Amino acid sequence: MNAFTPAVRASLLSDATKGATLRKWSVRDLLRFNLTGSDDVNNITNVDVVESLLREVQIRLAMQHSRLTSYANSIRARGSSSPSSSSSSRGRSNDEDIDSAMGHLRGLLRLHENTHLLTHRIVDGDHRQALLGYKSRPGDRRYVIGIFDEIMSRHGSSVETLADAVIQARRSAVDDVRNDEYDIEKFLHSRLVIQLLCDHCTSLHRGRPTGAISLGTDVSGLIDDASTEARHVCDANLGIAPGVIVRRDDEVESPPIVRPWLHHAIVEVTKNAMTSNVLAWRGHSPPSVSMDTMPPDVHISFGTTDTISVGPTSSSPASNADNSKYLRIRIMDAGTGIEDIGRAFGFARSSSPVRWDRLHEQQSYAAVRQPLGSLGVGLTLSRLMLRVFGGDLDVSNNDGIVGNGCTATLFINYDDTHVADN
Structure with missing residues (x-):
């Protein structure tokens, strides 16, 4: 049976309607969840737990497929309602732009169909014997856990592919017929939860x-690691990187975190701040500037707060109705500022004039240079990562004036009972 048979299509359609059956996870639920049914993490024997998690991922993949199908249908409808002879801003016809967007989306749909089939085979199909042997046969156990690893690796570039589809759709003359930002954020949120569940299972x-949850993380060390990575990215792309000054506002305990998510968010915001400082420094420095001068430093401060406040960039501000406490990380630059704050978190709406290309940036067979910008997904994903468990991310121009630099504020929730949306 392959991914395109009527049986698998029917399974996708059926599973896509089961969203109400999905468990809503909190950090506390994840910390209590284990693969054993006991306190012995070395005795990984609970087949029912693993099967339930596989079924949940299977349903989420089907829901993702349904969202992608809906988005593809909306783009196809735009194309059919617009004269094919009209041209986009790049001189291409609407048909060319929409065909390109549809090509990217068809690839994502096939990816979700095949990955759904992967879970279907082991839960309900001809590979179920491996699941039944999970308890007693180490080889079957490795195979089953490997499925979660494979799901993560298969979808490693799905955000880039979706960004390409969105960019091509927006280049058409019918770009503004419908605002898809909400649907796209729902897709990305669901992808993050799938990734987290798979990572949690393999880590256990x-x-x-x-x-996948980190407890007792050294916040200062985490900030240092992330800002160092941001400096390396900035230096590799611009030939220079500002310094970073870190200040702790008060004594802090580490909240429970998904460390890769928080690390990603700090890197994204910090490299944006560094880029802004370098651009402002180059714009104001005379050509004869001394080689020993440097762009202004990026300032990072962290502490705790009982108030979570976000500005007009937040489409769904987090509330503090339950009196949660938050770790607050502020990243301040003295750069160029943001012309349009309202578009700062728009998916695939990069201000970079150059589109990043993975093959072009290949440095060796083992390394690809990380982009400084151009994908237009960094801030969107960073905010979603923080929001999953009740945090948020806000950016604002200093003093409300473009050109005075920006401040980005990350809020990380201490409350491990906050339930993630589905």
């Missing part, structure tokens, strides 16, 4: 008691 299997 490898003997990490808290799975």
